[in-house]
Amino acid sequence: MMNKSRIDCTDIPVVALQDGDMRVSLLGYGAITQGWWYKGQPLILGYDDSTEYLNDPFYLGALVGRVANRIGGAGFDLDGTHHALIANEGSNTLHGGPEGLSRQFWRVEQLSPCEAVLVHVSPHGAGGFPGAVRFEVRVRLDFPCLTYSISAWPDRPAPISIAQHNYYTLGSARGISEHRLQLASDRHLELNDQGIPSGGIVDSASVGLDFAAPEPIGQAATDLDHFFLFGTGGMVAQPVATLAAPSGLTMTVHSDQPGAQVYSAAHLSAPFAPHAGLCIEPSGYPNAPNVPAFPSIICTPEKPYHQTLMLEISEAGA
Numbered sequence: 001m002m003n004k005s006r007i008d009c010t011d012i013p014v015v016a017l018q019d020g021d022m023r024v025s026l027l028g029y030g031a032i033t034q035g036w037w038y039k040g041q042p043l044i045l046g047y048d049d050s051t052e053y054l055n056d057p058f059y060l061g062a063l064v065g066r067v068a069n070r071i072g073g074a075g076f077d078l079d080g081t082h083h084a085l086i087a088n089e090g091s092n093t094l095h096g097g098p099e100g101l102s103r104q105f106w107r108v109e110q111l112s113p114c115e116a117v118l119v120h121v122s123p124h125g126a127g128g129f130p131g132a133v134r135f136e137v138r139v140r141l142d143f144p145c146l147t148y149s150i151s152a153w154p155d156r157p158a159p160i161s162i163a164q165h166n167y168y169t170l171g172s173a174r175g176i177s178e179h180r181l182q183l184a185s186d187r188h189l190e191l192n193d194q195g196i197p198s199g200g201i202v203d204s205a206s207v208g209l210d211f212a213a214p215e216p217i218g219q220a221a222t223d224l225d226h227f228f229l230f231g232t233g234g235m236v237a238q239p240v241a242t243l244a245a246p247s248g249l250t251m252t253v254h255s256d257q258p259g260a261q262v263y264s265a266a267h268l269s270a271p272f273a274p275h276a277g278l279c280i281e282p283s284g285y286p287n288a289p290n291v292p293a294f295p296s297i298i299c300t301p302e303k304p305y306h307q308t309l310m311l312e313i314s315e316a317g318a
Contacts, residue, residue, distance in 0.1 A: 012050045012105075019114040020143035022313070028108040029053055031063035031101065031118045031137050033166055036146060038249070038313050041171035045277045058268060059165040062102035063137055063150070064095035066122065066129050067297065068163035069227065069261055069286030072196040076289035078130065078157060078298070085128035090194060095165075097127040101135060102165070114141040124155070131158035144313045152305035160305040161284035161297040167265060167277025170245035175275045176264065177218030180244045183211040183262070185228040189285065197227065197287045199294070204228070214244065217278065223266035224278075227286055229259045236308050241280050248316030256308050257282035258295055282309055 013028030025034040027050055034050060036043045045060055047053060053060065074087035074097075086097040095102060106118040117138045124132045131154040138149040152160045169176065188209065190200030204210050208221025217224065230240045234256045241253040241260065253260075263279040265272075284297040299305045 012053075013108045014050060015108050015110045015116045017110075017114050017116060017139065017141040019141045022141055022143045022146070024139065024141050024146060026108065026116055026118065026139055027053065028106045028118065030061075030103065031106050031120070033061040033139075033164070036166070038144075038171070041249070043168060043170055043249075043251070043313070045167040045169060045272060058167070058265075058272070059095060059102055060167060062165045063118075063135075063162060064165050064281075065101045065135075065160065065162040066096045066127065066133065066152075067093075067159050067161045067289075068095055068281065068283040069161075070094050070194075070196050072192075072194070072287050072290055075128070076159065078159070078289065081130075083128055083130055092194060092196060093127075095163075096129075099127050101162070111138075115139065129158060131156045133158060133160065135162075146311045146313075148307075148309040150305070150307040150309070152299065153301070154299050154304070155301060157298050157300045159289045159297045160299045161286075161288065162305070162307060163261065163281035163283040164309055165279060165281055167268075167279055168243055168251060169277045170243065170249045170251060171247055172245050175273065176243075176245075176278045177216065177275055178246050179217050179278065180214040181211050181217050181262075181278070182214040182242045183228050184230050184238065184240045185259070186210065186212050186231075187229045189227045189229070189259075191226070195225065197285065197291060197294070199291045201229070214242070217264055218275075220264070224262050224264040225266070227259050227261050230255070230257070234258065236310060240282065243278060243280070250314045250316070252312040252314070253280055253282070254308075254310040254312070255282035257284065259283070259285065261286070282307070 085093040189197040260282040285294040288294040
């Protein structure tokens with residue numbers, strides 16, 4: 001295992017993809033999307049120096065898991081066995097814990113000028129999770145779309161729920177408060193005082209978080225850090241979200257996941273500013289292993305994990 005304190009930028013594999021006016025930079029650490037540009041405009045937040053990601057506390061551009069979002073009490077029961085995880089947010093586990101997928105080196109292979117595949121094999125017991133799992137993410141740039149195809153093959157039953165953690169700016173250096181957000185959702189999960197889903201479901205309009213029609217993010221009743229439930233039935237052809245910048249750039253999000261954590265980055269700090277970007281993180285329900293009423297995220301050798309996330313950029317007047 002590499003000593004992260006001695007790594008320089010040449011130790012982290014990097015792959016550049018390009019198609020037309022769009023390009024992407026990928027890292028072989030955390031399966032991180034370091035940058036995504038359209039006509040030279042940065043569409044996401046990122047560090048120029050790849051070694052900054054080794055100590056990044058914000059999960060910028062990373063693939064997070066094995067189980068994205070939060071698992072209450074840093075543990076769960078599966079088939080009569082309790083699995084104790086490593087807590088890294090109070091008494092809970094966030095994004096797979098301190099040694100989750102976002103903290104691992106990945107093998108990177110460029111398949112073509114516009115496509116790459118990243119692979120990581122996680123051993124049984126990593127972070128307390130059961131099962132050896134082969135994770136693979138294929139990233140394809142097909143202007144004007146960026147697509148992540150994420151798969152995982154466990155050797156035994158194991159919870160798996162991955163999220164891509166870009167902070168979208170759409171070229172704005174002034175933050176995302178004036179960006180207009182629309183979601184294919186009118187409900188979100190109820191949270192306890194630690195941000196853990198309790199099993200309840202909230203009508204979003206009743207608490208001032210209604211984005212069924214396009215609304216400025218800054219007009220929400222509170223900072224966004226909520227898991228919204230989609231009504232699209234897992235069909236990638238149906239958009240689950242749109243984000244429109246005042247400049248006229250718009251991103252349409254297509255996903256086959258049942259919902260997404262939407263985070264307005266209130267806790268970003270230097271070298272970034274609060275609300276500098278918006279995360280839209282499609283995944284399975286958070287804390288699902290501890291809430292029987294939630295759709296299961298348990299995968300098996302016979303039922304491996306697959307997710308497709310497609311991001312499409314358009315420009316007003318183009």
